[in-house]
Amino acid sequence: MQKIVDEIASQMASKTDKGIVASYIPQLACVDPKQFAISVALPDGSVYSAGCASTLFSIQSISKVFTLTLALGKLGERVWNRVGREPSGDPFNSIVQLEHEHGKPRNPFVNAGAIAIADAIIQGHQPKEILAEILQFVRYLADDESIAIDEKVARSEELTGDRNASLAHFMASFGLFQNPVDAVLGTYFHHCSIAMNTIQLATAGLFLANNGHNPITGYRVVSSDRAKRINSLMLMCGHYDGSGEFAFRVGLPGKSGVGGGILAIAPGKASIAVWSPGLDTIGNSKLGTQALELLTQKTGWSVFGQ
Numbered sequence: 001m002q003k004i005v006d007e008i009a010s011q012m013a014s015k016t017d018k019g020i021v022a023s024y025i026p027q028l029a030c031v032d033p034k035q036f037a038i039s040v041a042l043p044d045g046s047v048y049s050a051g052c053a054s055t056l057f058s059i060q061s062i063s064k065v066f067t068l069t070l071a072l073g074k075l076g077e078r079v080w081n082r083v084g085r086e087p088s089g090d091p092f093n094s095i096v097q098l099e100h101e102h103g104k105p106r107n108p109f110v111n112a113g114a115i116a117i118a119d120a121i122i123q124g125h126q127p128k129e130i131l132a133e134i135l136q137f138v139r140y141l142a143d144d145e146s147i148a149i150d151e152k153v154a155r156s157e158e159l160t161g162d163r164n165a166s167l168a169h170f171m172a173s174f175g176l177f178q179n180p181v182d183a184v185l186g187t188y189f190h191h192c193s194i195a196m197n198t199i200q201l202a203t204a205g206l207f208l209a210n211n212g213h214n215p216i217t218g219y220r221v222v223s224s225d226r227a228k229r230i231n232s233l234m235l236m237c238g239h240y241d242g243s244g245e246f247a248f249r250v251g252l253p254g255k256s257g258v259g260g261g262i263l264a265i266a267p268g269k270a271s272i273a274v275w276s277p278g279l280d281t282i283g284n285s286k287l288g289t290q291a292l293e294l295l296t297q298k299t300g301w302s303v304f305g306q
């Protein structure tokens with residue numbers, strides 16, 4: 001495995017088109033687009049990495065996998081009263097579907113869906129308490145107490161978050177929110193601003209590759225049935241309107257973030273984190289996708305067959 005990840009990192013280093021760094025969140029535009037990292041965590045707890053695997057990056061929408069998992073734990077099937085489970089076929093921050101579908105987002109991974117999930121998990125608590133709980137959950141999954149929120153990124157998102165505020169207020173106008181919109185948005189912006197490296201992220205995803213069981217701590221995080229369902233949502237919706245292309249090229253459940261990270265799950269085999277900040281036109285990591293495509297070609301990992 002070490003040889004495979006080393007080969008992938010050296011092939012990615014030679015690519016000239018590394019995509020474009022997200023600029024609508026100004027703090028993300030400051031990141032050097034030449035960076036690349038990959039970590040592959042196996043169910044026996046071993047992790048194989050190449051590139052700048054200990055460099056922290058903004059996990060952005062990958063955090064939506066963790067908040068969905070928490071929401072399912074707190075609300076069970078009632079989560080599906082708040083969000084659907086269908087691919088949107090629209091950009092992550094699109095507002096059009098929301099009007100047709102009376103304020104209920106298509107899935108928990110588009111921005112509107114994740115904002116609705118943030119509202120669902122606050123349950124009358126202070127946003128600070130919920131953020132502490134989200135962070136504690138991610139630290140537990142990654143087995144790393146050092147994971148934190150990048151306050152500069154959170155502030156940058158808040159200052160430029162008009163689109164997300166529009167989505168939130170629009171949903172609230174249907175009477176769907178249980179908490180003040182500002183509290184919900186603050187929670188959402190902050191969980192998107194969690195900073196992690198690929199080693200931590202690949203480790204945090206292991207429960208999804210291991211039937212809901214965290215092989216490092218020995219604890220069950222979710223039932224195997226729930227892990228299967230989270231994986232299916234990642235496959236169908238994890239890359240927004242690029243989900244079909246990602247399934248076609250990579251063949252694994254995956255969740256991307258505009259920070260350039262992708263968490264991909266090969267059920268029963270591995271949890272993989274890649275990071276390269278340059279994005280394609282849809283907002284998914286350009287080299288990250290290419291690296292995962294190469295990895296699945298080399299390993300034969302795919303949920304669709306060898």
Ligand SMILES: NC(=O)CC[C@H](N)C(=O)O
Pocket residue numbers: 059060061062092093111157164189192256257258259283
């Ligand atoms: N695709 C993403 O990673 C988007 C998340 C980002 N925080 C936003 O709200 O726009």
